[in-house]
Amino acid sequence: MTAPPRGGARPGKRSSPARSSAEAGAETGGVPIAARLPVARLALDLQPAHLDRPYDYLVPASMDGEAQPGVRVKARFGRQEVAGFVVARLAESDHDGRLVPLKRVVSPEQVLTPHVLRLCRAVAARYGGTLADVLRLAVPPRHARVEREAAAAASASETPSASKAPSGGQEEDAENGVGPEGGEDGPAGNWSTDPGGTGTSAWAPYEGGEAFLRRVLGGAAPRAVWSALPGADDTIPASGSGTGVPVPRWATAVAAAVTACVAGGRGALVVVPDGRDVARVRAALDAAGILAGAGGHVRLIADDGPAPRYRAYLAALRGEAGVVVGTRAAMFAPVQDLGLVVLWGDGEETLCEPHAPYPHARDVLAIRAEQAGAAFLLGAPGRTVQAQGMLASGWARELAPARAMLRAHTPRVRALTSVELARDGAAAAARLPSVAWRAARDALRHGPVLVQVPRGGYLPVVACSRCRTAARCATCHGPLGLPRADASPQCTWCGRMAGGWSCTECGWTGLRSVRVGSARTAEELGRAFTGVPVRLSAASAPTGVLDTVPGEPALVVATPGAEPVASGGYAAVLLLDAAVMSGGTHLAAGTEALGRWLAAAALARPDGQVLLVGDGAPGPSQALVRWDPGGFAARELEERTALGLPPAVRVAAVTGDRDAVGAVVERVGLTGQNVLGPVEVEDPSPAPARRGPDPGTGGRARQAATPELLDVVRPVRTVLRVPLDQGDELARRLRASMAVRSARRERGSARIRLDPEEML
Known part of the structure; x- marks a missing residue:
């Protein structure tokens, strides 16, 4: 030592x-x-x-x-x-x-409770990281003013004038569903005598749904992977106002599960991908009677800033809020007497922590449910292979609607591939074929139409119009794009303008589009459908991401994850560029594409239609038509098991300088087929060259502009894989190897990542 x-x-x-x-x-x-x-x-x-x-x-x-x-x-x-x-x-x-x-x-x-400390140690052990790294993620930075506010509020509540009569306090807690025991006259009694009431109606369509809620209410710890019904509930009144917001059906079901947990006298934690989903869950909780504030629920989002985040953390720590709803930052929230953890949309990349040791909310919450003896509920529009693995291993049970119930709630789905459109001749190659154009025109008579586009911006990728060579930046070799119709080409990596660009292959100066973004799509649709309002929902749009849109006829163009909920649902949904969405090279390309398609299609009316435009991958395209994410995930899991790919095995990636990576891997002690590589990997921020930096242009720029002239140190990656039952031992060995490297102060750089996203 x-x-x-x-x-x-x-x-x-x-x-x-x-x-x-x-x-x-x-x-x-x-x-x-x-x-x-x-x-x-x-x-x-x-x-x-x-x-x-x-x-x-x-x-x-x-x-x-x-x-x-x-x-x-x-x-x-x-x-x-x-x-x-x-x-x-x-x-x-x-x-x-x-x-x-x-x-x-x-x-x-x-601020660090024994339960959170135990969780942090388990996460550090699983991902081969240090406890200090996990504690930075788990406990938010201190905010002295917030602590003083909380202390003042606590002192005021302890004064005789602020104290409540015992009976009155118990009655108020019972009305809010946060009573400590939930006796016969409290919320638990109401739920047990009203199994068909509004609290469980959201779960009635699911086979085993109400049984799951009864077990949660009774203090048990069931685990479930849940396939939610599509559609949105009727407008729910927002708390404190006469207006309302359309809430997706999945949010109402989550609120019902949380209400059952709170009625049983325990706390709940809900983690979702982004702030819009947090707002939807909170609106559903308000409608269910679990109001924001003391005794109810609190929002915990890192984007809110240091003070609001720390205030929410202290509210959960002190038991002032029995329910925490938040994004990835909330997965370590110190909820007292935790009885239920809910994760929605586990396939979204925002749920994977980008800082070491790179834990995923799905694994963190699964560990937490086991340690706390809490119920576990994992839901998503689609289904990841990891969620299917939980079902295949018997760790969780499936909650899914009966096939007849699913058919009654899902719209009609058609895949407009080039084979189906062959009779249209040359028009079949159009980005918006005539069949899709007529479907959108007819649907606009009855309500809004959603158009999902895989990429944001105007023209995110362009190429030479003569030889079709991809246009790249002369400084960093990043792809060039057009931010506007009248703008010069601009690098999407370093942001430099390329006004005098010419093709390196043929010398041509003309450009053509390779990928069309949401802004260009909205512009084209505005010309094709004159007199129809066009709304754009994307992070790069001037109006940003829209949360809701009215049920009036309009074209709504959105990127994946930015689709707004329409009052009454969409009359039609067009999913453009299916080949781009499902054409990724990573293992999860198919399940990710299916999940994003289903998330958009779920916003359509049951009597509406969904059109998948383009030659998407056959597997996810057929699963979308059948609305069968579970079957597709099961086939993917079978194939990965046969090929020895995750999640059937545990993998780790060691990335960095070749010598440093070799030393780390050698100490781990794996050989043969368990070690794959090393291979060179792409690095969006090129490593410095062996030669000294150019004072005029900078070392990175000079190295990237003329890589053939410099002896560049490119990063490499070695992949280690072991059976699942040896995954913890692999993490321990990698952790020990990195400790030896740190103690010896070995040269070069190396980082480890277990369960890397690109391999899941």
């Missing part, structure tokens, strides 16, 4: 005999030490992997009352002052050496 730098706190040596705190820390510089439990065990925020371990410090008597498990502290480590958390108070330390006292307590707020 490598010792830390001189002058820092020493880690406890588990092999050494225990010593009393008085013997271990007699020299404290005259600082009086706490008489009871004088040793504090800390988890320090240290980046090097070989320093990922607990450290023991002495607790000064002045900090005895505040230095409790879960609080933030500062401690001297070597020559620096390091932040950390107290994870335990001990009577003795098993470190054979001198202990130093804590520097200071940052805040007496115990």
Whole structure:
């Protein structure tokens, strides 16, 4: 075990005999030490992997009352002052050496609960990361003003004037569905005597749906993978106003499940891909009687900023809110007495953390459900192969509507491939064939029409109009695009303009479109359907992403994930560029395309129609026509199992400099077919060349412009794969190898990632 730098706190040596705190820390510089439990065990925020371990410090008597498990502290480590958390108070330390006292307590707020700490350790072990990395994701940064506000509110609630009569408080809690026990006259009693009421009606169409809710209500921990019915419920009144918002049917079902959990006296956690879905779930919770605020639900989103996020975190920590609804940032929320975790849309990339150790919300919530003994509910418009793997292993059960019920709620779906449109002659190659144009025209007489486009922007990818060579930036070799019709070509990587561009193959200066974005599509549809309003919903649009649109005739052009909900549903849905959507090279290209198509098609009316335009991949196209994401995911899982691909196996990617990657992989000890590579990988930010940087243009620019003239160090990747039952051991070995690399200060760069998204 490598010792830390001189002058820092020493880690406890588990092999050494225990010593009393008085013997271990007699020299404290005259600082009086706490008489009871004088040793504090800390988890320090240290980046090097070989320093990922607990450290023991002495607790000064002045900090005895505040230095409790879960609080933030500062401690001297070597020559620096390091932040950390107290994870335990001990009577003795098993470190054979001198202990130093804590520097200071940052805040007496115990923000790291034992349950969250246990979860963070499990996530770090699963993904081969350090506890410090996971704690940065789990506990939001401190906001002193928010802590003072919360402390003032707590003091005010403890005064006699603010206190409530016991009976009145219990009655109010019962009305809000947050009573501690849910007795015969409380919410639990109402639910058990009204199985057909509004609370369970959202789950009546699903086989086993009401049984799932009854088990959640009774305090059990069922696990389910759920295929939601398409469509939106009638307009639900927004809380505190006379207006209303259309809410997707899945959000109403989630609210019903949360209501059952709260009625049983436990808390719930709901994680969704983005802020629009958070708003929809909150609107459904308001309609179900679980209102925002004290005793109800709270929103936890990182995009809200430090103060609102920390305020929501403290509300859950102190039990002021029994339900937390949020995005990826909420998966570690300290919900008290957790009884249900819900994840919607697990195939969305926003649910995968982009920072080390790159955990996915699906795995984090599954681990959390097991540790807390809570129910687990995973739903999505489609179905990922990982969710199908939960069903195949028996870890979860399927909740799906009967086939007759599904047919009654789904619109008619047609796949307009080139084979079906062959009779149209040359018109079959048009981006919007005549069949789709007539369908949109007829549907506009009855309501809005949704047009889904895979890419945002105007012309995101262009090429030479003569030889069809892709147009690339002369500086960084990124793809060129047109942001507007009258604009010059611009690099989509570095943003540089390419006004004097000419083809490197034939010298031609003309450009043609390769990919058409949502803005250009809206412009073309506006010309084709004169007099019809065109609304654009995309992150790159001037109006941004729309949440809802009225039920009046209009064309709504949206990118995947930005489709607004229409009042009464869409009369028709056009899914353009099917080949682009399903033509990816990664393993999940088919299931991702099907999920995005189903998410858009689910917004259509039951008597409407959905047209898939283009030659999409046969598998997801046929699954869309049959509305069978489960069957498609099951076939994908069978194929991956036969080929030894994830999730049938556990994989890890080691990426970086060739020598560094080789050293890390060698220490892991895998050989043969378990090691794939190394191979060179694309890097959107090219690595510096071996030669020195050019002062005039910069090292990156010069290397990218003339790669044949420089000895470029390109990153490589090696893939390791093992059977599922050896996945934890692989993570442990990779973690140990990275610790050795850190301790030896090996040259080069290397990073590990278990379950990389491109391989799932």
